[in-house]
Amino acid sequence: MDEHHSAEEELIKNRVAKMERLRERGDEPFKYLVDFHAIPVTREEGESDDAYRIAGRDAIGSVRARFEAAEPQGTDAAPVYVGVAGRMVSFRDHGKTVFANLRDETGQIQVYLAKKHLSEAAFEALKDLDIGDFIAVAGKVFRTRTQEITVEVRGYTILSKSLRPLPEKYHGLTDVETRYRQRYLDMVANPEVLNTFRRRVQVVNTMRDWLNRRGYLEVETPMLHPIPGGATARPFITHHNTYDRDLYLRVAPELYLKRLIVGGFEKVYEINRCFRNEGVDTRHNPEFTTMELYEAYQDYMGLMDETEEMLVAIIEATVGGLEFDYQGDRINAARPWKRITLFEAIREYAGIDLEATQDRDKAAELARSIGVDVDPTMGYGKIVDEVMSAKVQPHLIQPTFLYDYPLEISPLAKKKRGNPTLTERFQPFIGRLEVGNAFSELNDPIDQRERFMDQVRQREKGDDEAQFLDDDFITALEVGMPPTAGLGIGIDRLVMLVTNSASIREVILFPQLRTL
């Protein structure tokens, strides 16, 4: 029987054959370093022996700048000699000349490989190069007749052979599944993806810098929790062999960070992953990154000011101003941001008053009257939350703080001064996205125990997202925690905003997908 070759196998076979030819000719296809001195060059008459003896690799971005600076003086008199290395992303063969494009992290540049400027062997060996290969070239810079800055190559060498074809150059890679499963292909084929993740770094760096400057200490608390706490969410379960005990991947660092405030730190934060064993959609990935901070001797109103300052600093540093577009909306982050109580917002956007009644059934009836689904297991607080999500959140395009949340959906927040049915809690919303959650931290151990017991009752009624009683945390509060305010920011969502990304998967390098 004939051997069966798929197109893909055939393409790889061709490239492997080229790789072997390179090796046979003594040109190792996977080099260890870039060594421009080892590249044979063909010099023009009058050029000195070391005209092309490039000391080190030039960043492609810097080549343009150098050439443009030298240009007015006339580059014939003072040629710009360069050595660049990168991935070859295009290859246009014209017979006696070849144009290719090289890309490194700083940019892309066209290179011109002409028979008359290369040794016969070098020109012949171009046949064994493929799009995707890493090569190094030595040459001098000129402008083509279409004014494109180009390297006239006098010598080149393969650095690393690419054995698989890159996605098509014009349409790129659009299949989202392949983009996420093989992110490296996405990055190569769609260079703007690199910018999204560069901006993600900028968000985190700016935030960290902002916090460090204000005296916050960055700490690392456990990812493996014996009792999952700090958020109402279903955890992932894992197992420790030596202790022969199940552990939970953390759903939030909150309870550990507050223990540090008990211990004597006054400003702490942690930027790290959380894990929640829940649904996946455009705003939710099973693992996601949060920043949580705790500040002693502060309350939620003071923290609201700081949150606004910090987010504005991040927006300015990343989008370069206070205005930016998010998914079709123009967002203006100029201070001060709108601040409105949760119940005012419900009156304003949903047209019902859930504050006047504390009665669960009346609230359910009101919610249904405006088309919000309410199921029998939902308590008063949950109904309020549901109405907020359905009727208020879609209007929160411009930066807005909602504050004063119902007690029963805020088991770790302090009761509001003068109104024990509410808690001192706020959430910032931008572009319809909930980007954070903050409160005056509950530091009364008696109250905290009661709130946990409420959660335990919820759990017994079948709510598997309800929180567990954490006795050691209560013990810590009994030792005494100063008045403290705490904030959590969803880093992924913040990055979605400043990169105008519709899906959280666009801002996570390797989003969780079903294993094949």
Next chain:
RNA sequence: GAACGGGUAGCUCAGCUGGUAGAGCAUCGGACUUUUAAUCCGGUGGUCGCGGGUUCGAACCCCGCCCCGUUCACCA
């Protein structure tokens, strides 16, 4: 978990009422000394997501399953 949309060459996509699987790019061979989605000539390349069924005949119709996307549910 539910509804809807999708899965055809390495990539991007066509494929009508069921009648021998197509194009562009890439690749291979040839031509070409400033091209840039280079151009021109010729060729290779397919388990049409997987498994059943209906039919003389299925990429297309029916059933089941897998994967992706969107919306909803849950949640941050």
